[in-house]
Amino acid sequence: xxxxxxxxxxxxxxxxxxxxxxxxxxxxxxxxxxxxxxxxxxxxxxxxxxxxxxxxxxxxxxxxxxxxxxxxxxxxxxxxxxxxxxxxxxxxxxxxxxxxxxxxxxxxxxxxxxxxxxxxxxxxxxxxxxxxxxxxxxxxxxxxxxxxxxxxxxxxxxxxxxxxxxxxxxxxxxxxxxxxxxxxxxxxxxxxxxxxxxxxxxxxxxxxxxxxxxxxxxxxxxxxxxxxxxxxxxxxxxxxxxxxxxxxxxxxxxxxxxxxxxxxxxxxxxxxxxxxxxxxxxxxxxxxxxxxxxxxxxxxxxxxxxxxxxxxxxxxxxxxxxxxxxxxxxxxxxxxxxxxxxxxxxxxxxxxxxxxxxxxxxxxxxxxxxxxxxxxxxxxxxxxxxxxxxxxxxxxxxxxxxxxxxxxxxxxxxxxxxxxxxxxxxxxxxxxxxxxxxxxxxxxxxxxxxxxxxxxxxxxxxxxxxxxxxxxxxxxxxxxxxxxxxxxxxxxxxxxxxxxxxxxxxxxxxxxxxxxxxxxxxxxxxxxxxxxxxxxxxxxxxxxxxxxxxxxxxxxxxxxxxxxxxxxxxxxxxxxxxxxxxxxxxxxxxxxxxxxxxxxxxxxxxxxxxxxxxxxxxxxxxxxxxxxxxxxxxxxxxxxxxxxxxxxxxxxxxxxxxxxxxxxxxxxxxxxxxxxxxxxxxxxxxxxxxxxxxxxxxxxxxxxxxxxxxxxxxxxxxxxxxxxxxxxxxxxxxxxxxxxxxxxxxxxxxxxxxxxxxxxxxxxxxxxxxxxx
Amino acid sequence: xxxxxxxxxxxxxxxxxxxxxxxxxxxxxxxxxxxxxxxxxxxxxxxxxxxxxxxxxxxxxxxxxxxxxxxxxxxxxxxxxxxxxxxxxxxxxxxxxxxxxxxxxxxxxxxxxxxxxxxxxxxxxxxxxxxxxxxxxxxxxxxxxxxxxxxxxxxxx
Numbered sequence: 001x002x003x004x005x006x007x008x009x010x011x012x013x014x015x016x017x018x019x020x021x022x023x024x025x026x027x028x029x030x031x032x033x034x035x036x037x038x039x040x041x042x043x044x045x046x047x048x049x050x051x052x053x054x055x056x057x058x059x060x061x062x063x064x065x066x067x068x069x070x071x072x073x074x075x076x077x078x079x080x081x082x083x084x085x086x087x088x089x090x091x092x093x094x095x096x097x098x099x100x101x102x103x104x105x106x107x108x109x110x111x112x113x114x115x116x117x118x119x120x121x122x123x124x125x126x127x128x129x130x131x132x133x134x135x136x137x138x139x140x141x142x143x144x145x146x147x148x149x150x151x152x153x154x155x156x157x158x159x160x161x162x163x164x165x166x167x168x169x170x171x172x173x174x175x176x177x178x179x180x181x182x183x184x185x186x187x188x189x190x191x192x193x194x195x196x197x198x199x200x201x202x203x204x205x206x207x208x209x210x211x212x213x214x215x216x217x218x219x220x221x222x223x224x225x226x227x228x229x230x231x232x233x234x235x236x237x238x239x240x241x242x243x244x245x246x247x248x249x250x251x252x253x254x255x256x257x258x259x260x261x262x263x264x265x266x267x268x269x270x271x272x273x274x275x276x277x278x279x280x281x282x283x284x285x286x287x288x289x290x291x292x293x294x295x296x297x298x299x300x301x302x303x304x305x306x307x308x309x310x311x312x313x314x315x316x317x318x319x320x321x322x323x324x325x326x327x328x329x330x331x332x333x334x335x336x337x338x339x340x341x342x343x344x345x346x347x348x349x350x351x352x353x354x355x356x357x358x359x360x361x362x363x364x365x366x367x368x369x370x371x372x373x374x375x376x377x378x379x380x381x382x383x384x385x386x387x388x389x390x391x392x393x394x395x396x397x398x399x400x401x402x403x404x405x406x407x408x409x410x411x412x413x414x415x416x417x418x419x420x421x422x423x424x425x426x427x428x429x430x431x432x433x434x435x436x437x438x439x440x441x442x443x444x445x446x447x448x449x450x451x452x453x454x455x456x457x458x459x460x461x462x463x464x465x466x467x468x469x470x471x472x473x474x475x476x477x478x479x480x481x482x483x484x485x486x487x488x489x490x491x492x493x494x495x496x497x498x499x500x501x502x503x504x505x506x507x508x509x510x511x512x513x514x515x516x517x518x519x520x521x522x523x524x525x526x527x528x529x530x531x532x533x534x535x536x537x538x539x540x541x542x543x544x545x546x547x548x549x550x551x552x553x554x555x556x557x558x559x560x561x562x563x564x565x566x567x568x569x570x571x572x573x574x575x576x577x578x579x580x581x582x583x584x585x586x587x588x589x590x591x592x593x594x595x596x597x598x599x600x601x602x603x604x605x606x607x608x609x610x611x612x613x614x615x616x617x618x619x620x621x622x623x624x625x626x627x628x629x630x631x632x633x634x635x636x637x638x639x640x641x642x643x644x645x646x647x648x649x650x651x652x653x654x655x656x657x658x659x660x661x662x663x664x665x666x667x668x669x670x671x672x673x674x675x676x677x678x679x680x681x682x683x684x685x686x687x688x689x690x691x692x693x694x695x696x697x698x699x700x701x702x703x704x705x706x707x708x709x710x711x712x713x714x715x716x717x718x719x720x721x722x723x724x725x726x727x728x729x730x731x732x733x734x735x736x737x738x739x740x741x742x743x744x745x746x747x748x749x750x751x752x753x754x755x756x757x758x759x760x761x762x763x764x765x766x767x768x769x770x771x772x773x
Numbered sequence: 774x775x776x777x778x779x780x781x782x783x784x785x786x787x788x789x790x791x792x793x794x795x796x797x798x799x800x801x802x803x804x805x806x807x808x809x810x811x812x813x814x815x816x817x818x819x820x821x822x823x824x825x826x827x828x829x830x831x832x833x834x835x836x837x838x839x840x841x842x843x844x845x846x847x848x849x850x851x852x853x854x855x856x857x858x859x860x861x862x863x864x865x866x867x868x869x870x871x872x873x874x875x876x877x878x879x880x881x882x883x884x885x886x887x888x889x890x891x892x893x894x895x896x897x898x899x900x901x902x903x904x905x906x907x908x909x910x911x912x913x914x915x916x917x918x919x920x921x922x923x924x925x926x927x928x929x930x
Contacts, residue, residue, distance in 0.1 A: 019808020019809070020808070025807075028805070183909055187812075232873070234810070235872075235875060491872070658869070660915075661872055664913075665909075665910045698909065704914070
């Protein structure tokens with residue numbers, strides 16, 4: 001029986017369920033000291049002086065370091081030349097929460113006691129927190145050398161006015177895709193132990209090799225003496241790709257203090273130090289015909305980078321522009337973007353990273369076209385879809401060629417699960433019955449770019465390359481260990497990799513172990529991001545298993561005195577096809593592989609090892625059709641999600657349990673963005689006002705609906721598994737479905753758009769004819 | 774420093790702690806049981822949930838000295854008939870109620886307390902009982918299913 005496609009329970013779970021997971025803060029070598037940052041309490045200021053004299057007298061304090069102690073080290077890697085983020089702020093701070101000093105004490109209580117005794121004298125400067133303020137004439141500059149807060153700009157080559165002017169109508173929206181905090185439940189932390197044998201850094205990272213390579217270079221040590229371990233990692237969602245300063249400073253402190261040094265953010269620290277996501281403003285306009293056909297699309301994107309251009313943050317708007325047209329065949333598409341620095345926490349990847357923003361805007365404006373033309377939103381979508389026979393589909397950007405999909409089928413399946421006509425009838429009945437809530441129905445037919453990626457794609461975000469690695473070793477008893485370069489943080493790699501390997505090798509699932517997240521054992525890796533796990537590392541495992549099996553069969557044929565072509569693997573043994581009972585066990589073959597006297601002459605001892613750096617010829621393009629039904633309370637404006645239907649197409653599913661888990665989690669984060677979450681700053685002072693989990697609303701179980709999941713399958717032609725990836729799908733697809741449903745519920749009030757999060761207050765204002773700010 | 778005597782998972786322990794030491798830090802750093810985690814500093818997330826004399830508490834809002842003479846149960850201290858796992862733990866495994874596993878020990882303890890009090894909770898009751906526990910990975914439905922599995926398979930403790 002094939003394990004690929006089966007609902008296999010996870011290998012990871014027993015440890016995690018019994019408290020035996022090993023997360024960074026769970027490690028506590030003898031004599032570990034604790035480090036904590038002194039954070040700027042100013043959004044924008046010059047640092048005049050830092051006085052640490054009282055701090056050094058505090059109980060348990062081992063030392064205090066400021067930027068002046070690291071002048072021989074470069075700025076942090078990545079970012080734009082000369083505008084990189086410093087390790088610690090030196091002459092100026094650019095956001096409230098930026099680290100300005102680091103205190104090390106015997107334990108975390110003493111470190112916390114010492115922090116307030118560091119006296120930093122600031123000269124306060126005016127702060128800007130959003131794109132409008134930062135680009136206004138006379139705005140305070142974060143980098144005076146640039147003469148502007150706009151760091152990068154890709155202009156619009158064609159404004160498409162000639163196509164807009166010929167259209168029957170045009171629709172425009174200004175959409176604020178709000179800033180979200182990523183909030184993995186484990187914050188960022190690390191433990192550095194620099195001994196005579198070299199450095200080991202345990203870190204909360206999605207990409208340990210990526211970090212190791214940059215860290216070794218930054219520290220000017222050779223990579224063999226710089227080991228990075230990502231043990232169990234408590235969620236990442238993009239924010240743990242980043243090269244945080246603690247990963248660089250903790251090793252030095254360990255070296256200087258000659259003892260292990262641990263750093264773990266409190267949640268309040270994490271809310272201002274861990275990178276945020278989204279924060280784009282779009283001006284989107286389409287020209288359309290009377291029948292709802294869209295002729296032209298123009299999207300102007302502004303990305304709030306926060307205080308520094310993170311290497312991923314700088315690329316988000318690129319992905320948004322690429323995916324601007326979604327799953328629609330629009331003859332003329334033009335995009336532009338600019339990235340803008342502000343006095344806020346830096347912005348980087350958050351589940352979807354640029355694609356949720358694109359999807360939200362195109363799906364919102366499709367609904368606006370439906371509203372303006374009076375055509376059903378479903379029909380507008382169906383009319384404009386790229387058709388299944390049109391793949392591979394070349395888009396407005398040469399880098400983006402959609403691989404496969406069937407958007408009409410996905411929407412049909414979604415409508416079937418929804419029972420659209422019945423809901424519409426109920427909606428019409430409720431509209432005039434003031435005792436009933438308003439009903440709204442929203443759709444999102446989405447498409448995202450994933451499976452990062454073809455050669456050159458991740459290099460643009462500062463990575464070494466874009467392949468992913470797998471290495472398979474067969475032990476003398478016929479059990480297997482698979483080393484993978486993609487290091488998980490909840491996705492279930494140990495399970496899905498063992499499923500794929502088991503199918504190819506014919507070795508039982510239980511006899512396959514999967515090793516990841518340690519640069520000392522895994523030869524090289526890129527990491528887990530961009531919905532790339534299954535398409536990249538899964539493919540690497542499949543192909544390397546196939547290659548290994550060629551030699552395993554050769555050994556078996558030799559032992560059985562049979563032809564290689566007659567060997568088939570079944571029940572943990574190599575059998576001769578057509579000769580029942582003539583077989584040799586996997587463990588015999590494995591043992592033989594280490595015994596030169598028994599091997600066929602062309603093979604050498606240790607031959608049952610294989611590795612592959614799997615390169616992808618193209619991205620993958622997961623897609624789907626989501627529908628949301630909401631009930632809006634007429635008195636309070638509160639939205640209740642009655643039904644959330646999510647039809648996905650991720651190509652081949654390795655494990656439906658894991659796939660469903662990924663969709664649910666992504667959809668929940670999307671609903672949270674649609675209804676609840678927003679990082680806010682006081683506009684006058686630049687102070688964060690959502691800097692803990694009291695003020696920043698992460699939904700819990702009573703806030704969330706159940707999900708009705710459906711699936712269609714079109715295979716990805718660009719990898720041997722046919723898999724497209726699924727990690728980000730839910731977060732990409734769900735926000736517009738929810739907001740479209742609410743706007744639909746409020747259509748009788750003339751509402752055309754509400755920015756996220758769509759709070760009861762905003763809905764109430766919309767129903768009562770007040771303008772939403 | 775104050776001497777505290779706390780029975781953790783059935784084992785009597787004695788440590789000298791600062792009065793301000795939070796129970797979660799005591800459990801993790803004095804007792805070296807690292808199953809319970811810290812996910813926030815405002816008692817919102819519930820990753821540190823343990824049982825104090827059988828009742829679920831957020832151990833970040835209890836001082837170690839307040840637990841002096843009391844009994845604490847952490848995720849390491851529960852077990853059952855499902856290959857050593859309790860019904861709640863096995864329910865999470867069967868229904869994929871965990872992904873990264875960081876919030877899981879707290880979730881498991883909150884669910885254990887819920888089923889002790891209410892062995893056959895409705896979906897509404899499950900969701901509201903878990904209001905104080907945040908999971909960022911699962912979207913909660915599979916956690917609800919996990920609790921339901923445990924409820925249906927008994928052995929809740």
